[in-house]
Amino acid sequence: MVNLYIYGLDQFVVGDVSVGLTESLAKLYEISEDDINFVAPNDMVFHKGVEQTSWRVIVEVKAPEELEKLQTQAKEVIFHYLSEVAIHIEITFFYFYQGEHFVRLNESYPDYLTESNEVKIEDEFEGEYVEGEGEGEIFTGDIFENIPNFKKDDDPDKHSH
Numbered sequence: 001m002v003n004l005y006i007y008g009l010d011q012f013v014v015g016d017v018s019v020g021l022t023e024s025l026a027k028l029y030e031i032s033e034d035d036i037n038f039v040a041p042n043d044m045v046f047h048k049g050v051e052q053t054s055w056r057v058i059v060e061v062k063a064p065e066e067l068e069k070l071q072t073q074a075k076e077v078i079f080h081y082l083s084e085v086a087i088h089i090e091i092t093f094f095y096f097y098q099g100e101h102f103v104r105l106n107e108s109y110p111d112y113l114t115e116s117n118e119v120k121i122e123d124e125f126e127g128e129y130v131e132g133e134g135e136g137e138i139f140t141g142d143i144f145e146n147i148p149n150f151k152k153d154d155d156p157d158k159h160s161h
Helices: 011-029 065-082
Strands: 002-007 036-039 056-064 088-096
Touching: 002 011, 002 065, 011 036, 011 065, 056 065, 065 088
Parallel strands: 002 036, 056 088
Antiparallel strands: 002 056
16 A cells, blocks of 8 residues: 655645656555555644645655665656645655554445446436525625614614623
């Protein structure tokens, strides 16, 4: 199992980049694409109090020790994909013995969610609703009409304490 932790890059960007990066790393490492995962924490990178998100991306690769011999090639593959979405990239590799890595899979479920097996939730709204319709519209009614004892002509300064 190879896990890449990518700090300082939008989570959805990591998701997009992970598609090609998974394929290329699996081919390089001669492992299944199912043995590669990405972690994109909801975080930001800072230097001297200034946010560096997408400017400086920090990557940690955790992989079995037998893949260390391919580190130079893996580094170049990662640089290639991330240079499309980041200015500066820092990569650190961490290797572990296979005997130090454990995985428990629940046999009742697929190993991963995919487009073909993810749960589809039906929209509870009935009728002719078009997504995005009505969003962002300015309310032009009387927002105070249902507030008891409120007169529109009241001077708000009279009520301050």
